[in-house]
Amino acid sequence: MSCPAMGQLLSNTLYYKRFFPYYSFNVLGGLDSEGKGCVFTYDAVGSYERVGYSSQGSGSTLIMPFLDNQLKSPSPLLLPAKDAVTPLSESEAIDLVKTCFASATERDIYTGDKLEMVILNANGIRREEMDLRKD
Secondary structure, three states: OOHHHHHHHHHHHHHHOOOOOOOOOOEEEEEOOOOOEEEEEEOOOOOEEEEOOOOOOOOHHHHHHHHHHHHOOOOOOOOOOOOOOOOOOHHHHHHHHHHHHHHHHHHOOOOOOEEEEEEEEOOEEEEEEEEOOOO
């Protein structure tokens, strides 16, 4: 199943439960049919949008401004819409995610004790873990 198809399936699943929602704010990432990365972000009732990057959860209010600053995303209010996210290498993206979570965990008590990343690339899938603040 392609990532955009999975994105639609997740949207439908959430929408079917809209009167008694799951209250799950999801982020779905993968590759589209052209081999380009795609990220979908959702609300509790299944509305979704394809974006260059996203964050959900209690630390999201701390992480998103940092990502906006680092990735130089244009305002979503610009017309016509522009998709100008700064491209990163895999190692730069991993370091950015680690920095985001290390920063968020310093200010948000609900951000967990460990970061687990699943990295998909041409060589396959691998997992990386990083301990966060433990207090």
